[in-house]
Amino acid sequence: MRAGIVVNVTRSDRRRLEAIVADRSASQKHVWRAQIILATADGCGTAEIMRRSGKAKPVVWNWQARFMVEGVDGLLRDKTRKPGKPPLPASTVAKIIDLVTGPPPGETTHWTGRMLARAAGVSLRSVQRILEAHQLAPHRIRTFKLSNDPKFAEKLKDVVGLYVDPPAHAVVLSVDEKSQIQALDRTQPGLPMKKGRAGTMTHDYKRNGTTTLFAALNVLDGTVISRNMTRHRHQEFIRFLNDVDVKVPKRKAIHAIVDNYATHKHPEVRKWLTKHRRWTFHFTPTSASWLNAVEGFFAKLTNRRLKRGVFRSVDELEDAINCFIAETNADPKPFVWTARPSRILAAVKRGKEKLESIH
Numbered sequence: 001m002r003a004g005i006v007v008n009v010t011r012s013d014r015r016r017l018e019a020i021v022a023d024r025s026a027s028q029k030h031v032w033r034a035q036i037i038l039a040t041a042d043g044c045g046t047a048e049i050m051r052r053s054g055k056a057k058p059v060v061w062n063w064q065a066r067f068m069v070e071g072v073d074g075l076l077r078d079k080t081r082k083p084g085k086p087p088l089p090a091s092t093v094a095k096i097i098d099l100v101t102g103p104p105p106g107e108t109t110h111w112t113g114r115m116l117a118r119a120a121g122v123s124l125r126s127v128q129r130i131l132e133a134h135q136l137a138p139h140r141i142r143t144f145k146l147s148n149d150p151k152f153a154e155k156l157k158d159v160v161g162l163y164v165d166p167p168a169h170a171v172v173l174s175v176d177e178k179s180q181i182q183a184l185d186r187t188q189p190g191l192p193m194k195k196g197r198a199g200t201m202t203h204d205y206k207r208n209g210t211t212t213l214f215a216a217l218n219v220l221d222g223t224v225i226s227r228n229m230t231r232h233r234h235q236e237f238i239r240f241l242n243d244v245d246v247k248v249p250k251r252k253a254i255h256a257i258v259d260n261y262a263t264h265k266h267p268e269v270r271k272w273l274t275k276h277r278r279w280t281f282h283f284t285p286t287s288a289s290w291l292n293a294v295e296g297f298f299a300k301l302t303n304r305r306l307k308r309g310v311f312r313s314v315d316e317l318e319d320a321i322n323c324f325i326a327e328t329n330a331d332p333k334p335f336v337w338t339a340r341p342s343r344i345l346a347a348v349k350r351g352k353e354k355l356e357s358i359h
Contacts, residue, residue, distance in 0.1 A: 007064055009041035016072045033075040036060055037067050088126060096120050096130050100138050111138045146351050149285035156341050158282055159257055159291050163219055163337035170253040173225075173244065174217040174293035174335070177261075178301075179232045181321070183208040183311035201308065209314040213301075213321055214240040216256070217294040222332030224297060226325050228318045234266035241269075245276060253278045259289050293335045297328075 009017070017034040020026050032053045039049045049060050066074045099119055104111045113131070117124045131137065149155065166172045185208055190201035212232040216225040225244050229236045248254055258264045258281055273279050284291040305324045311317040 007040045145287045147285045147287040152285040155285045174257045178213045183317040219335040222334045
């Protein structure tokens with residue numbers, strides 16, 4: 001041991017140190033520091049302590065000295081170091097924020113990190129830290145659309161009411177169609193994922209036809225009634241409604257949530273509804289397709305089965321869709337609505353007020 005180093009470990013210190021070593025969730029740096037002090041207390045020499053802890057001689061001496069002054073608590077914290085460079089002035093940070101929230105120079109549509117670094121005279125990493133600290137992301141953009149439907153609140157509460165408190169002795173179906181699903185075949189086979197490399201597929205493809213998926217999601221149990229058709233006119237929509245009508249028990253009323261697509265309001269569809277009295281259509285507000293629960297199922301189908309799929313024919317595509325729906329129906333998950341209408345209405349109001357103030 002280095003001259004002048006005297007390590008006195010009390011019983012309470014030893015219990016704490018042994019608890020740190022035995023704790024599987026303890027930080028490893030705390031563990032090897034405790035091991036150094038325990039080995040010292042057991043009378044081990046510096047060479048043996050270095051072997052047990054795997055640390056160099058100066059490290060062993062430093063933590064022995066720290067324990068002499070601060071005890072076990074000193075082993076559990078790291079001394080802060082003064083930064084090598086002073087922080088950026090507040091004026092520089094404010095300048096970067098003003099730049100990034102304002103219009104970009106020239107004919108560009110948005111600021112980049114390097115553009116901001118050149119304009120502010122700082123490093124790219126400094127700009128990145130400032131953007132992260134203030135949650136600013138000029139490279140990203142989110143799409144939105146505020147509904148101008150004069151009956152938005154009324155329709156919103158009607159649809160959400162069906163999700164949250166469905167009528168007794170009734171089935172609530174979220175109905176829509178996913179049109180023009182392409183059967184795409186890649187021009188060359190891709191490579192599977194391996195360590196250090198993502199899976200690959202060619203950017204170009206061969207088109208082998210399209211299909212339209214009509215789907216009705218039962219929000220109570222999560223099952224899906226579906227049918228693939230070549231087109232999505234009112235004739236196909238009526239045929240799909242007939243399929244659904246046969247599969248839903250006759251004693252139950254059917255409340256169907258649909259969007260404002262012209263096919264859903266076609267005179268022939270309205271005539272069909274007059275002949276099928278147990279059916280009631282509930283239309284979502286215009287530009288509010290996110291209210292239709294089946295859109296979430298379409299997104300899952302696209303991301304998990306269609307986006308990376310390879311289909312050499314429409315038949316292959318339709319078989320893949322049908323198999324995916326069969327798997328969904330084998331282990332269905334009921335649809336649960338959590339957003340309160342009052343919060344949605346408040347958000348829409350804020351959005352409209354913000355747009356009016358800017359434009």
